[in-house]
Amino acid sequence: MSPPPGPGVRRLGALLALLLTLSLLSAVPAGAADTLLSQGRTATASSTENAAFPASAAVDGDAGTRWSSAFSDPQWIQVDLGAAATISQVRLSWEAAYATAFTVQASADGTSWTGLHATTTATGGDQTLNVSGSGRYVRVHGTRRATAYGYSLWEFQVYGTGGSSGAERLLSYNKPGVASSSQHDGNCWECTPARAFDLDPASRWATSSTTGWVDPGWIYVDLGATAQISKVVLQWDPAYATSYEIQVSPDAGSWTTIHSTTSGNGFKQTLNVTGSGRYVRMYGTQRATPYGYSLWEFQVYGTGGNPVDPPAPPDDPSNPPSLVWSDEFDGPAGSRPDAAKWRADPGTGPNNELEYYTDHDNASMDGQGHLVMEARKQATPGSACPVDPLTGSTTCQYTSARMNTGTKFHFTYGRVEARIKVPKGNGLWPAFWMMGADFLTGRPWPYNGEIDIMEVLGKDVKTSYSTVHAPAYNGGGGVGSPYTLPDGADFSGDFHVWAANWDSKGIVYTLDGRTVFTISKDEVERTRGPWIFDHPFYIILNLAVGGDWPGPPDASTPFPSRMLVDYVRVYQ
Missing domain, CATH: 2.60.120.260 (Galactose-binding domain-like)
Structure with a gap:
């Protein structure tokens, strides 16, 4: 930078430089069809004097901020226009630390450069350079300093047509x-x-x-x-x-x-x-x-503006998608779920459920290619259970299974499906669903998001439900739909394939390959609230006993009751 004058002189100099820059730059029009391409784009430099003078300050549209280099020759600053452009004009507003010799160059790749302008007799100040050339990158390359300090630009503006700064962002x-x-x-x-x-x-x-x-x-x-x-x-x-x-x-x-x-x-x-x-x-x-x-x-x-690039959105799955994760449950009879794919979720369930979920004691293979999730009438002393409406006891009277892929596998978008046979009986509540993975790092429900693929109530095994839950629509207000089998068949009578086809536009739920419910992201945002399902989720399987929605079991409920899972697969 220039030698450090006194505080009053510095303030007056900066103000004069700002006013002069604005008046000169506004007085010199670019071509009628030309656009300012450089503002807010990514700028880099050979060096910076310190963190207060980054390269980005020269392309931020603020004539009171600047880039300054190290105190040596040569030095450069370049801007990425985002796409190839035809360049017609470059405007430079120098601080007192200017270049007497420099070139303006363009490049298609940021490596091989073509000269657009060169001088060895520059006098600093505000310079409007009419040039002719093309490239995605434009560089000012200084080879001789006017002072013992570095190079410093209040503004570095590139005009022309093309690039991507002219596109709405x-x-x-x-x-x-x-x-x-x-x-x-x-x-x-x-x-x-x-x-x-x-x-x-x-x-x-x-x-x-x-x-x-x-x-x-x-x-x-x-x-x-x-x-x-x-x-x-x-x-x-x-x-x-x-x-x-x-x-x-x-x-x-x-x-x-x-x-x-x-x-x-x-x-x-x-x-x-x-x-x-x-x-x-x-x-x-x-x-x-x-x-x-x-x-x-x-x-x-x-x-x-001076925009910050947001994270890239997740990619939609390919069509047709490919299998990326699965469990076929082919282990020997009595073996536990694969620890590389599933973790147990022990403890009492939410929603005033009456079961205690064990550490895989209630989940095992049957040796015929199925996972068996078993609900038992089995007291578990010392558990923090709600009051059982039948016994008045706060000791859990039932055990069951709940497991998830939370620390093993999560994903964004794709087709997730499972072939399941559900049990029948009052108070039983089998489910196949997903939770937003940020739940594991502290974001509470429903802010993390919940995607329910299958819920069936044992008291009404002719109806299944698919639903999503978010801060603006959750619990009984979730966005979802009930549906039935053809001819009013009983879901507990056989295996069925529930699937969610999930992408950036929404979720299409299918049952045995038949579309049963479609949730549109655009429609939800227009009518219910924000869509919060464009991030990683993990898979959950469980068989609940009791709770606010299904109600309690009764004397007619069979125990043990079993939810059978033939497979779970994810395609992307």
Whole structure:
């Protein structure tokens, strides 16, 4: 950098440089069809003076931040335009530590470079270079410094056509947010502004329960640099706005409205807008409920800004999919489930169930290619069981089996299926289902997500259920459907194949190859709440006894009762 002047001189110099840069850059138009391609793109450099002056600061659209190099020759800075582009103009705004000799180069691959401009008599300041060339990468390569310090650029702008910076992209991911208030208590833990911009549909921002359930209420995001806004997506919690505005600002002080409504109906809203600014705000003026405002997601799309690339979404399974995991249960009679594939889930069950799940004592092979999960009338002293409505005892009167692939195998998307024969009897509750793998690392249900592939109640073995559970729809409010066999047949009479075909668009449930229920991601987001099923899940098999839904067993319930599993398979 340049020699360190006094504090007042530094502040005045930076202000003058900023004003001069803005006036000069705005006064020199690029070609009529040319676009600023470099802003917010990935920049790298041969070196940096220190962490305060990264390469990204030269392409962030902020003329008050800069890149500075080490104090030696040569040095370079380059920007990746994201795709091949035709380059027509390069604008450089130098700090006092400028280059007297440098070249501007383009490359298709970031390795082999072609010169677009060269000089040995540069004088620094603001330079607009009309060039002609093409490439995905553009580099400024300095070979002689004007001072004893390094090279330093306030702004490095590349104009032309092509690239990918002109394409609409998500600008708000992991950007800082500010809100009128936020909630952090037992009802909404860490419901801070950042949760609306994290691309996690199971986390949300909410206004404070003590100070924020008032009008107006607002939240805004700092995109890091000026952006052209083309779309805003809001995924509302039930505490939504009936009247609100979308606003933009260059400074988070003066706001311009680019969308307004007095008839918001919550859920997911995709707003096509036109506006420009560094900050984008949702400004709510009328609440739909006595509570506050709450957003699962607040996404801003457009060009410019200083975006952070979000994680790549998972790939949909190939068509046709390939078998990636299975258990055929071909072990000898009496052998336990394969420890490389399954772990026991011992203890008392949820939902006021009456059984105690043992450590695989109730799960074994029958020697004929089946897993046997057996529910027994067998007291287990000392277990933390709910009161048995038949005996009044808090000692578990039943044992059964529950096992999962939680620490062995999880996956995202594919076809998961099992061939199962369910038992019949009041109080029995066989299930084949999946839990979001983040449950294992501390995210509680239902925020981790649950995908139920098969549930049958022993008191009604002519009906099966498939359901999904999420924060906005769970328990009795889950999204699901009952279905039956042709001619009203009994599920307990034979084996049947239950399957979930799961991808980025939703889940298609089948029974014996026949589609019985389809859940569309788009429809759920528009009518029920956020879709939280685009991440890894693991498989669970269990046979429950009693509970809130099936009710208790009675004298007619046969014990032992057995759920037989022929196989479990996953295709991707």
